[in-house]
Amino acid sequence: MLSSIQCNPVLKRFYERLKAQGKIPEVALVACMRKKIVVLNTMVKNQEPWREKVA
Template structure:
């Protein structure tokens, strides 16, 4: 489930999309960059649950 959510986020979420692009531009393989984006997405989701605040893209 997290894999599919991250795949969608790399296409539609500007924050995750930018992170993925930066990693691949630095030469990381796409799967490695995707796993890094999974971790970033989990951090974002954890902060949303912890603070009870809606998502606001920076």
């Protein structure tokens, strides 16, 4: 997840927004993990590639 936050602009913005709201880094990291799992499960279910605008 740490590399995803560095390389993926969608997850990076999400992580930074959570930290700006006062969340501790560990909580923000777990929220990003959950978001990525939900997006990946949806992608597999619908057999779709990654689309930045959907995430």
